[in-house]
Amino acid sequence: MNADIELDDWRQQWQAETAIPLELRAKVEKQSRWMKIGLAADVVVTVVFGGGTIAWASRSPHPDVVLLTLATWSFLVAAWAFALAVHRHNWAPSAENTVTFLDLSIRRCRARLASVWFGAGLCISELVFYLGWINYHDSIRQQPLGTFLSSVPEVWIAALAACAGLLWYRRRKAAELRNLLEMRSELNS
Amino acid sequence: MATDAAVADAGPTKILDRAILEQRFDGLLAANGPSLTRLAASYTNSTSDRDDLLQEIGMAIWKALPQFRGECSERTFLFRIAHNRAIAFLSRSKQEIPALDVEVEIPDAGPTPESGLARAQVAGQLKRAVQQLPIMYRQVAILTLEGLGYSEIAEVLGISESNVGVRMTRARKLLRASLEKQR
Numbered sequence: 001m002n003a004d005i006e007l008d009d010w011r012q013q014w015q016a017e018t019a020i021p022l023e024l025r026a027k028v029e030k031q032s033r034w035m036k037i038g039l040a041a042d043v044v045v046t047v048v049f050g051g052g053t054i055a056w057a058s059r060s061p062h063p064d065v066v067l068l069t070l071a072t073w074s075f076l077v078a079a080w081a082f083a084l085a086v087h088r089h090n091w092a093p094s095a096e097n098t099v100t101f102l103d104l105s106i107r108r109c110r111a112r113l114a115s116v117w118f119g120a121g122l123c124i125s126e127l128v129f130y131l132g133w134i135n136y137h138d139s140i141r142q143q144p145l146g147t148f149l150s151s152v153p154e155v156w157i158a159a160l161a162a163c164a165g166l167l168w169y170r171r172r173k174a175a176e177l178r179n180l181l182e183m184r185s186e187l188n189s
Numbered sequence: 190m191a192t193d194a195a196v197a198d199a200g201p202t203k204i205l206d207r208a209i210l211e212q213r214f215d216g217l218l219a220a221n222g223p224s225l226t227r228l229a230a231s232y233t234n235s236t237s238d239r240d241d242l243l244q245e246i247g248m249a250i251w252k253a254l255p256q257f258r259g260e261c262s263e264r265t266f267l268f269r270i271a272h273n274r275a276i277a278f279l280s281r282s283k284q285e286i287p288a289l290d291v292e293v294e295i296p297d298a299g300p301t302p303e304s305g306l307a308r309a310q311v312a313g314q315l316k317r318a319v320q321q322l323p324i325m326y327r328q329v330a331i332l333t334l335e336g337l338g339y340s341e342i343a344e345v346l347g348i349s350e351s352n353v354g355v356r357m358t359r360a361r362k363l364l365r366a367s368l369e370k371q372r
Contacts, residue, residue, distance in 0.1 A: 007333070010364070013315050014227065014334040092236065100313060 024101050050076050082118050086111040109177040116170045224335050231331050232275040246274045269345045318367035326360035
């Protein structure tokens with residue numbers, strides 16, 4: 001390649017490098033803020049529930065509280081392992097250019113979509129375990145299963161609301177992913 | 190930078206001077222903001238470090254601006270300050286960007302078909318390649334890519350034009366090799 005053409009080409013690439021669309025930059029920065037808030041919330045949940053169950057198990061004479069603690073920590077570990085795996089390399093853009101920002105947004109969007117399914121699975125597992133555990137506790141007081149399940153309508157309402165919320169969130173993220181992929185294909189064309 | 194109280198104590202001429210200075214400063218930053226951002230990004234590894242460096246550069250320009258009497262172009266003045274701040278920042282923060290092996294084979298840089306995405310990817314590769322250059326070549330490469338001529342670069346860095354030429358020739362060879370390696 002002719003030296004001056006090469007240099008002009010590099011100059012163009014160099015000077016176009018920071019031309020990241022403002023909306024895309026703002027979106028990525030907003031996502032980063034929410035990821036940090038989410039991480040802080042995860043830490044709080046771990047400390048409150050993980051620490052709380054350990055404190056309870058250390059004082060309670062009932063062996064089933066130990067089971068509750070073990071299960072709670074299993075759920076926490078699973079959630080942390082998933083979160084760390086899915087957000088790996090998603091914390092910050094590796095370079096200051098449009099493609100990197102766009103790719104990061106796409107990866108984050110896919111991670112959110114994966115989180116919806118994982119979150120739903122984890123919620124169902126937790127619901128089954130905790131209701132079973134509470135029922136076991138209550139069965140000591142001779143409460144039949146049917147009576148117990150019908151005595152907690154707020155749990156079912158909350159579960160339905162959570163399902164509706166997850167479905168809405170999933171649709172929103174799927175639409176966002178479609179837009180981002182379209183943007184990338186436009187950039188590619 | 191003077192405080193509001195200090196400004197209030199100053200006479201009307203000083204307030205006017207300060208207003209003119211602020212206008213000049215804002216104009217300089219507006220005209221050269223993208224260049225300074227790219228320069229800062231070339232010396233740092235993260236956006237937070239880049240923003241810190243940019244802030245330091247801005248402060249240094251603000252402090253130096255009243256003493257600027259047009260001995261050189263504003264661009265030269267700006268880049269000289271920016272480079273000095275960048276070097277000071279590097280020595281303080283000990284940023285570790287692996288330097289290229291200076292003794293590299295130079296492959297032929299043939300033309301490649303480029304789509305929009307490929308072009309943007311190449312821009313990212315170019316930035317990485319520049320970041321990996323040893324400081325003496327990086328300085329010259331950044332200023333050349335920003336469109337400064339050899340005489341301006343010589344003024345900014347305080348070296349001779351022929352030295353700029355020698356360093357740029359070396360920087361280009363290293364950049365070509367690095368870009369080839371990344372593809």
